[in-house]
Amino acid sequence: MYSLTIPALGVLAIIVLYVWPGVASTGSKARRKLPPGPPRLPFVGSLFHLPKGHDWLVYEQWGKKYGGDLVHIDVLGSNIFVVNSAKAANELFEKRSSKYSDRPSLTALTQLLGFDWTLVFCPYGDRFRAFRKGFHTYLSPDAVKDYRHIERKSIHRLLCNLAEKPEEFTGHLRHMAGAIILAIAFGIDVKAENDPHVETAEKGLQTVTAGSTTRAAMYDFFPILMRIPSWIPGAGFKKEANSLRRFPRAMLEDPMQATREAMAEGRATSSVASAMLAKLESQSTLKSEIDVETVCALQIFFLAMTTHPEIQRQAQSEIDAIIGQDRLPDWDDETSLPYVGALVKEVLRWRIVTPLGVYHRLIEDDVYGEYFLPAGSTVVGNIWAITHDEAVYPDPMSFKPERFLESTVDFPEMVFGFGRRICPGRHLALESLWLGVASILATYDISKAVDENGREIEPVDDCVSGIVAYPLPFKCSIQPRSAVTERLAVAPLVWNN
Template sequence: MFEGFYTTSLVAPFVCAILVSCAYKRYTSLMARARYPPGPPRLPIIGSLLHVPNRHTWLAYERMGKDLGDDLVHLDVLGSHIIVVNSAKAATELFEKRGAIYSDRPSYTMLIDLLGFDWALVFSRYGDRFRALRKGFHPYLSPDAVIEYRPLESKSVHRLLRSLMEKPENFVASLRHMAGAIILAIAFGIEVKSEGDPHVETAEKGLGAVLLGTMPQAAMYDFFPILKNMPSWFPGAELNARTKEARHASTAMLEDPMQVTKKAMAEGKVSPSVASALLTRLEDQSATEQDRALTYVFMVLGGADTTVCALEDFFLAMTLNPDAQRKAQAEIDLVVGHERLPDWNDRQSLPYVDALVNEVLRWRNVTPTAVYHRLMVDDVYNDYFLPAGATVIPNVWYGAILHDESVYADPLSFKPERFLDPRLDKPEAAFGFGRRICPGMHLALESVWIAVVSILASFDISKTVNEKGDEIDPVDDYVDGLVAYPFPFECNIKPRSEATVKLIQLTDLED
């Protein structure tokens, strides 16, 4: 018996060595045969620099993929590699199945070094700190946890309806106020003022700084880090002047609401919130743990940007697609009636409204190129060599993932009924991929749904008209940046009836 064991113990390492050797030889063989994915023409020294888009990057990368006939596009910019992923198949393989090596973030020189967003988990490097913070966030943003926030969301939406009724021309400002109110209450226990709340304004300025740091022009700072030390008149460094004021916004966004929570706790007047719960648990811990609490709550705050953008897209969709609006309103009238506003108990009975929300997220998704990933080690995909350190961009926009014609027939059209087909998955790609998928996804979806169903039940949204009575088509274009907000547009927002007006007024008073 022992002789056999002895023989096995000697043979096993040799067998393992042979298997490892064979696997290594196969890997090196693949690497030797592999080549970079196709890309635009390169010039000496600067490589593909002239092909890096400075506007509507998602459309430019889509065109590159179609012209090259491949779902991966490679750009070499001064020796820095960019890989654009233009298909759901490739995105699933790289970001989901190989998430362990594709979950890092690039340097983001503008955001981190100039604007001071090193505290924001969404832009942080992948590693032990990221995993610990992500795990700590789960109790507050899981599908079950976000149900507890529904009364707060409903209250904020009812106030939104009142604002839309009184000042319909200011609908974007009203959306921002509603989203800020929800996030600040959940994160810090802060109840905001009905108008001009300083905490909402601080958050808006901070989110504006994020948009500045993710403009296409900001990518130049990654290719030429020396630009951050140059005067603003230096070619390519024009954003430097704007970053000085924006950095103050980043700091205030981080610190101001937390100080309000700490003061309320010291005075025994604190309202339940993520921040107060974390600070209570960590009050005897180190400064590093305090920083963890700050990171948690501001990861929630980023959800405000996603919610506002999605709801602006909803107003644009309803303005351009009155038939879809009428179908949704007919369903709400049948299920809810006219004597109350919709609530969460109605959701299962409103499949078309659910489909409409999904179509909003697909049709004009909020982050068309998501937050960029960084490949941590050399890899091979479809015989293509993908180098370590490459910035990997998921193009979830036109013709790529959420506008793939093979999945979504007539993808540029707004057709909620497509999501009534149970075989069609929900557009979760709108929230990112794999280990970097947005942890606030469930909260954002809840906020968007209750806002959409309440607005549809209460208002008719249509095109504005000129002095001749002719309809004015709204601008259908988008701001460049991490979050693709629609360009400002006008629409007509009117209560559906006098009964609706009274219902909104009564509900707002009850809140």
């Protein structure tokens, strides 16, 4: 959830005038039993108890402190419920998905910043269902196998880039993920470096982060602020949003225009965009989501390998025993490499890319156990708390791939979301992540970087606080495992399509 403070008394006064009539009119519902939560004051509720960053950690502690699957937060009369257990998440988001699949207004991201075209923020309804059905055609488990030649090419380019400029590994990961998505979605073969589409996607991710800040949150809770000029104290985010909103629009329009031009000239390759445009009579916009899951998860993988060399060696030993060093891993090897598979699952559990997912909106009154949940409430799935439940994942803060080798521990698919709002691109993300991890382990050693005095540099283990909690920059050493694996990494691509 967004951290929230009041930036100016002028804005607070406007909010009071806007919200107070609604608060005063809901007395009958307010008397019904709500879940426990942090202390509340008259009118402002729990406003001054809200976290100022890394909200998922605070909500996890609140769940333990107040002793319930749900935590209730009252922010100036707006009800927010945080789901901290797998039991409650399954009951509400899965079994009652028809009630919990809507989105809150997310005014800052959709209206101010221009992400209204994305499926992830789309309100639940006919439009959402139609596009989700269309995406399933192209992103089902069977369908994504048709894109393996694209993934192989992009991951091979990643291995080559790591050999040339290992210190720029984060940029190489972004390029790889962008290349896969742009090729599949739009049929675009990105440039080897400084590709404008990849750079636009990165600016778009930065814009999402800006839309998750304290100032942005004010517009989500109080859409009336949209009517307030940007010169009023506390409303300056509108000016910042005006300078950023070109990036979300360019993320869609630039590659779509490239696809249309390629189709008109008869040089378009097979892609989701070309297929959908060919079927539609009108130039309807394709609702495309740039997949940040893969690149962020691979950054987390590099962090985990930097700090856990013994785990890296165990995974490499498995690869050497099964595959050897005369070729790169491929998907046919996946079942023969159980430890590598467990490592990938632990990467996704250990540091959650989207620890609070994207918020849900309850479309009608509901009851969970003894508690009443009123329609219109925001419901937040605390994926972090669920995947760090000590009862399911003992010693949850430690990186332990072996936990997924036990038959009693299942992979938590909620890392990709819940119910009908689960990420439609998860199968593609898992495929790309597995092959990327296996290929890097087969060819490179990852370790701590050293300074000019030869002393090891401890990597930064922290993340951005926002919808996407991607790791903060850290240094590591990336070296070929041997002369043999170095040649393998930079050799011409020999995979079969």
